Amino acid sequence: VSSSPRLFSFIGGTAGSWCVTAVHEVIGETLPIVARLQVAVNDVPHAGAWSLRGISSNDRYVIREEKTALASKQEGLGRSDSILAALIPIRKTPGWWLLTQDERRDIFEAQSHHIRVGMQYLPAIARKLHHCRDLSPHEPFDFLTWFEYAPTDAAAFDELVRVLRTSPEWAYVDREVDVRLIKAGESSEH
Amino acid sequence: VSSSPRLFSFIGGTAGSWCVTAVHEVIGETLPIVARLQVAVNDVPHAGAWSLRGISSNDRYVIREEKTALASKQEGLGRSDSILAALIPIRKTPGWWLLTQDERRDIFEAQSHHIRVGMQYLPAIARKLHHCRDLSPHEPFDFLTWFEYAPTDAAAFDELVRVLRTSPEWAYVDREVDVRLIKAGESSEH
Numbered sequence: 001v002s003s004s005p006r007l008f009s010f011i012g013g014t015a016g017s018w019c020v021t022a023v024h025e026v027i028g029e030t031l032p033i034v035a036r037l038q039v040a041v042n043d044v045p046h047a048g049a050w051s052l053r054g055i056s057s058n059d060r061y062v063i064r065e066e067k068t069a070l071a072s073k074q075e076g077l078g079r080s081d082s083i084l085a086a087l088i089p090i091r092k093t094p095g096w097w098l099l100t101q102d103e104r105r106d107i108f109e110a111q112s113h114h115i116r117v118g119m120q121y122l123p124a125i126a127r128k129l130h131h132c133r134d135l136s137p138h139e140p141f142d143f144l145t146w147f148e149y150a151p152t153d154a155a156a157f158d159e160l161v162r163v164l165r166t167s168p169e170w171a172y173v174d175r176e177v178d179v180r181l182i183k184a185g186e187s188s189e190h
Numbered sequence: 191v192s193s194s195p196r197l198f199s200f201i202g203g204t205a206g207s208w209c210v211t212a213v214h215e216v217i218g219e220t221l222p223i224v225a226r227l228q229v230a231v232n233d234v235p236h237a238g239a240w241s242l243r244g245i246s247s248n249d250r251y252v253i254r255e256e257k258t259a260l261a262s263k264q265e266g267l268g269r270s271d272s273i274l275a276a277l278i279p280i281r282k283t284p285g286w287w288l289l290t291q292d293e294r295r296d297i298f299e300a301q302s303h304h305i306r307v308g309m310q311y312l313p314a315i316a317r318k319l320h321h322c323r324d325l326s327p328h329e330p331f332d333f334l335t336w337f338e339y340a341p342t343d344a345a346a347f348d349e350l351v352r353v354l355r356t357s358p359e360w361a362y363v364d365r366e367v368d369v370r371l372i373k374a375g376e377s378s379e380h
Binding site: 005006007042055061097102103105131134135136137 | 245247252257324327
């Protein structure tokens with residue numbers, strides 16, 4: 001059975017096609033600074049300082065109307081001018097996970113406008129969400145979000161993460177690291 | 191950090207505290223018939239014919255009002271008179287997983303009354319759901335549901351699964367096996 005890979009490893013070390021430009025400690029324990037990041041399919045043996053795994057899964061909050069609107073605006077990863085990227089691992093509090101679906105959706109969208117805010121930055125900021133929480137009982141994060149954008153959209157990306165971090169949803173984030181990257185062999189004007 | 195175990199293995203073979211009384215092929219490929227079932231915490235090395243893993247996770251569909259109602263009626267696993275059990279592994283179709291949250295909730299509860307039907311059998315039928323789909327990209331099932339009940343409630347349990355299997359939700363089930371069990375060392379009158 002051939003299908004798109006669902007499981008990815010983000011390996012921080014000395015190898016990989018992304019150069020690490022910054023590792024920001026946002027909330028809680030940070031990650032060791034590394035020179036390079038490798039994005040690999042599946043779990044792979046590695047010699048990196050750290051490796052974070054995530055699996056793509058079904059949508060948890062988006063409703064049909066939102067999905068249709070997102071699909072009409074968003075573009076995929078790998079655009080040639082998207083030489084900048086960010087890997088943002090996040091863990092939510094035990095209290096978040098005890099909330100019911102309607103309570104989480106209310107905080108996520110009605111209070112925090114997570115989908116609506118993200119949509120304002122499409123198609124400039126491409127995004128892919130990887131889930132970690134149900135890979136095992138011992139994952140260090142609940143989600144890994146990967147973003148790609150052009151240098152001309154770097155300020156917009158900073159604004160996007162700043163807006164989300166001040167939302168009510170972020171009261172339920174107890175660990176967050178922000179890893180900034182530039183494609184190896186590329187140069188940025190900004 | 192001490193917390194309740196989330197990951198369990200259900201090992202079919204010749205060992206374990208549950209005797210297998212039947213393995214019913216419901217939809218798609220069945221599982222090999224075994225004599226015993228062992229329920230173990232975490233992934234453990236085993237000599238069984240098969241092992242299915244599942245992880246407990248956050249609620250996906252239940253809203254606060256339903257959770258409160260469920261909590262007021264349900265009882266836990268391990269009741270001394272609940273000498274019968276069932277392990278029902280289920281896989282849903284790719285089409286199910288492409289639906290949005292509102293569409294899945296609509297089929298699950300508005301159309302199929304999954305929560306409302308299950309509630310009618312509380313506290314007699316105790317239930318625990320384990321998720322598999324996001325453990326890896328290669329799990330044979332999406333969910334494992336474990337049920338425990340007394341012999342006097344065996345007919346009610348048969349009715350519960352029969353009602354759910356005729357619901358619109360079940361059009362999205364493409365593999366289902368029904369493993370029936372009795373606690374080893376116990377005898378049943380029924």
